[in-house]
Amino acid sequence: MNAPTGAPDAAAPAIVALLDHVDQGVLLCDDAGTVLYRNAAAAAQLPAAHLGASMPAGLAARRVELGAGQVAWYLERANDHAAFLATTARRLGGMLNADRVCRATVELAVSSFAGSALLVLPTRRGRARCWHAAGSAPVRRDQVTLAALPAAVRDTLDGNPVAQPFLWPGGTPFLGGAPNPAAWVVPIQAAGGPAAALIVAGLTDVDLDVLQDFAQRVGTALEAAQLYALQSRVAETLQQSLLPEPPPPVGGLSWGTAYRPARSTMHIGGDFYGAHPIDDGAMFFLGDVSGKGVDAAVLTGQVRHSLRALRRVEDDPQRLLHVLNDMLLEGLESTGEGRFATMVLGTAQPRPSGGLRLTLTGGGHLPPLVLRADGTVEAVELRGMLVGVTDDPVFGRQTLHLAAGETCLLFTDGVTEARGGHRGDEMYGLRRLTTALSGCSAMPAPALAERVEQVTMDWLGGREHDDIAVFAVRAEPVRTAPRHLHSVHHTTRAAVSS
Known part of the structure; x- marks a missing residue:
């Protein structure tokens, strides 16, 4: 056992004398958690808790107010099996980061029953990561x-x-640098086999059962953290594969997009958009699927990939929407779940003289807006039924022309149904959107889409919202090849006479 540390001036001599005769570890701290004194039992149990240090976090201890700004912490004994395991469970429970689990494991070992500890986690190609600490030194990786x-x-x-005892030949800085330290190596098991190895040296009054039960709980926490990391990587990969793709460049027009999913923890939601080149221009679409979260995101990906494949065999928007409708109904028959979408699907065909010819088909979606060159905003009369609800739907169709500098804007109900304002429950609405767009006809397509997103978020004022998607198609001026003037070389009079 270590000798008592001696009492600083801040600790009352009577209290120190009392604590010196207590065989339970006791730390005397001020209100800020700074160690003023530790008795011999606490010195043996917590070597890192020296005078002037902060009381270690995560300790299992009973607090006793002594007055005069001093607090006594009665430590649970390291050889108290149930108490120590309860401390371990509280410390490691809920940790879903493997690095934090490993650091906490070493800290618990050194602060409770070991002079030094090393945790080895194997990786690939014959290498391993390790976390280690000795005495009062911080954990290193x-x-x-x-x-x-x-x-x-x-x-x-x-x-x-x-678990087995062994000698580390020649010593190691991982266990404090002592020559040939005597240590124990304890396996940390996971469901798939050994996950790590815990090496401890300088053990205090602790038995093998405590070590093995401690390792079991560490293994459970480490396995949970690794499983969470794997699931996060899988989810990240799937989300990246379902993210909207930037529209391809097409001569005679420009695109503008904005996208903000409802849930900040996900990169995708139920809104979608996209564009694909066709022989005489481009096919584009914007829509919204039923449902929220992961289910909506999966259906979003299915619709986008279906449109990518179907546009190779069908380039008429209205007929293509009927084919997509049949595919969604087939999914309903196989899964028994009702899935549907709203959508605007169209083609953009640049005209030789400038401008665009747009052919739009509506499947139960909000009508697009057109920003004319004179600053006015027009709503396109585009009606239609939901996609994926009935086997004989009626989809509206409209053809319109955009002059150079004019824009057709598509958007989802996350814009018009955004709730905000003074009371926080008023919808943004089509009227406010039209007002915000008036006078914006000179904006490039990307800037216009960004403006719609910004005015929507300003209206929300930080409140929760639905998925938001904006898609702009702008007719660009026809670019003509520059004309070059060529000098004409005149024959000289001398050359003519010769």
Whole structure:
């Protein structure tokens, strides 16, 4: 046992004398958590809690107010099996980051029953990550080759399920640098086999059962963190594959897009847009699927990929929407779930003399707006039924012309139904959107889409919202090849006479 640390001036001598005769570890701290004194039992149990240090976080201790700004913390004994495991569960419970689990494991070991600790987590190609600490030193993270580890540690990582004592030949800085330290290596198991190895040295009054139960709980926390990381990577990959793609460049027109999913934790939602080149221009679309969250995102991806494939065999927007409707109905028959979408699907055909010819088909979606060159905003009369509800739908069709500098704007109900204002429950509405767009006809398509998104978010004022998608198609002036003047070389009089 370590000797008492001695009492600083801030600790009353009577209190110090009392604590010196208590065999339970006690820390005397001020209100800020600074250690003023520790008795011998606390010094042995918490070597890192020296005078002037902050009380270690996550301790299992009972608080007793002493008055005069001083607090006594009665530490749970390290050899109290149930209390220590409860402390471990509280500390590691809910951690979903493997690095934090490993750091907390080493901190718990050093602060509770070991003079030094090392956690080895194997990676690929014969290497491993390791976390280690000794005494009051902070936890450090390093890398090590598996070949440099003692045979007992390698055996544990290879699948030996039994804790065993061993000597580290020549010593190691991972365990404080002592020559040939005597240590224990404890396997940390996961569902798929050994996940890591815990090496501890300088053990206090702790038995093997405590070590093994501690390792079991660490293994559970580490497995949960690794599983969460794997699921996050899978979700990230799937979300990236479903993100809207930037529209391709097409001569005679320009695109503008804005997209903001309802949930900040997801990159995608139920709104979608896209464009694909066709022989005489481009096909474009914007829509919204039923549902929220992951289910809506999956259906969004299916609709987008279906349109990518179907436009190769059908370039008429109205007929293409009928084919898509049949596909969604087939999905309903196979899954038994009602899925539908609203959509505007169209083609843009640049005219040789300038401007665009737009052919639009509506499937139950909000009508587009057209920004004319004189600053006026017109709503396109485009009606139609929902896509994927009935086997004999009626989809509206409209043809319109955009002069150079004019824009057709498509948007989802996340814009017009955004709730905000003074009371926070008033919808933004089509009238406010039309007012915000008036006078914006000179804006490039990307800037116009960004403006619609910005005025919507300003109206929301930070409140929750539905998915928001904006898609702009702008007719660009016809670019003609520059004309060059060529000098005419005149024959000289001398050349003529000769």
